Amino acid sequence: xxxxxxxxxxxxxxxxxxxxxxxxxxxxxxxxxxxxxxxxxxxxxxxxxxxxxxxxxxxxxxxxxxxxxxxxxxxxxxxxxxxxxxxxxxxxxxxxxxxxxxxxxxxxxxxxx
Amino acid sequence: xxxxxxxxxxxxxxxxxxxxxxxxxxxxxxxxxxxxxxxxxxxxxxxxxxxxxxxxxxxxxxxxxxxxxxxxxxxxxxxxxxxxxxxxxxxxxxxxxxxxxxxxxxxxxxxxxxxxx
Numbered sequence: 001x002x003x004x005x006x007x008x009x010x011x012x013x014x015x016x017x018x019x020x021x022x023x024x025x026x027x028x029x030x031x032x033x034x035x036x037x038x039x040x041x042x043x044x045x046x047x048x049x050x051x052x053x054x055x056x057x058x059x060x061x062x063x064x065x066x067x068x069x070x071x072x073x074x075x076x077x078x079x080x081x082x083x084x085x086x087x088x089x090x091x092x093x094x095x096x097x098x099x100x101x102x103x104x105x106x107x108x109x110x111x112x113x
Numbered sequence: 114x115x116x117x118x119x120x121x122x123x124x125x126x127x128x129x130x131x132x133x134x135x136x137x138x139x140x141x142x143x144x145x146x147x148x149x150x151x152x153x154x155x156x157x158x159x160x161x162x163x164x165x166x167x168x169x170x171x172x173x174x175x176x177x178x179x180x181x182x183x184x185x186x187x188x189x190x191x192x193x194x195x196x197x198x199x200x201x202x203x204x205x206x207x208x209x210x211x212x213x214x215x216x217x218x219x220x221x222x223x224x225x226x227x228x229x230x
Contacts, residue, residue, distance in 0.1 A: 008153065032217040043117075043204055043221040044156065088155050092217045098169050099144065099208060099217040103155030 003027050006089055006104025015113050019076040023089035023104045026070065030091040032099075033065050035074045038086045038106065047087075048074065079111045115139060117222035119205050125228045126195055133191045134225045138207030145188050146219060147180055148204040149173065156204055162188060163210065195229045202226050 006023045013019055021035075031052055036044035048063040050056045050072075056063045062075040072091075076083055086108050090101040118137045126132050138145045143164050148156035159178070160170045164185040174180075177195075182188040192199055203226075206219040 004155075006155070034218065036221075041202075041224075041226070043119075043223045046218060046220060049218050090155070098161050098163070099210070099219070100146070100158045100161060100169065101148075101156070101206075101217075101219060103157070105153070106155050 001026060002105075003102050004089065004091060004104040007107055008105050010108040010110060012110045012112060013079055015079060015081060015111055017079050017111070019079050019083070019109060019111075021074040021076075021087050021089075021107050021109070023072050024070055025072075025091060025102075027091075027093060027102075028067075028070065029093035030102075032092040033063070033072050034090045034092075034101070035061075035063055036088040036090060037083075038088060040085075044088055081111050081113050084110050117205055117207055117220055119203075119222040119225050121225060122223060123226045123228075125230065128195055128197060128229055130195055131191065131193045132195060132227065133189055134203055134205075134227075135187060135189050136205030136222060137187045138205070139209075139220060142207035142209050142220075143185065144208045144210050145182055146206040146208075147188070147190050148206065150202040150204055150224070151200075159190075192227075195227075197229050200227055200229045 033050045035048040038044045053067045060077045064073040086106040088106045089104040146161040147159040150156040162182040202224045206221045
């Protein structure tokens with residue numbers, strides 16, 4: 001079993017829809033949670049960074065962490081065709097002083113005009 | 114542009130050849146990471162440096178792989194005797210860690226796409 005599980009999709013939604021992306025994990029030591037966006041053949045771009053449990057909002061993006069359920073989510077409001085990309089969740093354990101990231105497989109999102 | 118840069122962006126090589134990739138991190142970042150990403154998968158950790166010290170290596174990093182960061186600035190990743198299974202995107206990332214500030218946010222470069230024929 002992988003430490004981080006993420007549905008690879010693909011997920012297709014109409015423009016303006018609310019998108020929900022999710023990851024589950026098994027390592028209770030994970031404390032730092034990130035979401036990256038990756039366009040085809042490009043490097044990952046950091047979208048959201050959250051420490052421990054709770055919510056964080058940045059524009060159209062909201063990240064949620066539920067450590068009791070080992071479940072994290074990214075919500076995209078008013079989705080745009082430019083949001084079409086692969087979304088990667090990543091996390092790191094507090095005991096790991098180096099900050100090595102463990103990634104999910106990535107969810108491919110397509111927003112149709 | 115003050116982001117992470119990588120060179121080359123693409124490399125095609127024949128099996129058995131050696132290849133070397135370069136990464137220039139964000140200038141004030143003292144941590145530098147290498148990851149490998151295959152099609153349809155998330156990046157997998159290979160190794161990381163704090164300044165010039167290589168502090169952790171994944172078991173994915175076979176003895177054909179070597180990484181250096183000689184002056185704590187740019188880094189190189191060399192693959193000797195390449196195999197077709199080495200074909201992947203090699204990503205470099207950097208972050209900042211200091212006594213007064215510890216962050217786990219990593220910023221990635223555009224990657225080097227390696228194709229071994």
